[in-house]
Amino acid sequence: YISWTTTLMRSGFLVEGADEASFVIDCADVSRRTCPMSNLGIRLLLQKAPEAFSNHTRKAMRRRRLHLGLPIKELGQTFLTTDPQYLLGRHGGVFASLRAISEAPFSRFLKKEGLDSIDECVQHEFDHPNCSLSTASWNTTLLNVFYRNRDPGLPEDFIANLVSQQDPTLRASGLLARADRARNLGQSWDDDLEAAFAIIESLF
Secondary structure (H helix, E strand, C coil): CHHHHHHHHHHCCCCCCCCCHHHHHHHHHHHHHHCHHHHHHHHHHHHHCHHHCCHHHHHHHHHCCCCCCCHHHHHHHHHHHCCHHHHCCCCHHHHHHHHHHHHHHHHHHHHHCCCCCHHHHHHCCCCCCCCCCECCCCECHHHHHHHHCCCCCCCHHHHHHHHCCCCHHHHHHHHHHHHHHHHHCCCCCHHHHHHHHHHHHHHC
């Protein structure tokens, strides 16, 4: 549900009133115990990208107090205490939520400027003036790089350069990028993932 909703957000096809309040509430209630990661994803969207839901659903979620708390902090602790294989298994919804809330301010700007969505920028390879911005508010350079290299991933020589760095954050980023590329290509990625998480855990 989360992945589908955030895909609609990115594509500009999210229609007011298209969601069912009872279904969303049920998802949030059930996932609170059975899948905390999904519960965090739903609460993140409500707090940081409320346009993912209709007005009716937002009101219903607030009545259930789903707008309270600090899910972004809870998520940080979850990442540090959860097995990496579990995180990247069938729990992509929370990552979809993170991407949606990070892109939400830019998406709102695009709509004001007459563009439907970030997908429209992707289709034009970020050549449109409103898609290639570098201001005090945001910089779309990395967004462009992300979408251009989404499949299968960053170039191998770029990844190798990151992995060779002494800075642990850059090295971890390189290992994660190499794991992502290998996964997209159907190759083994376990070792790189574990090595990256070991570095991240050591930083905290």
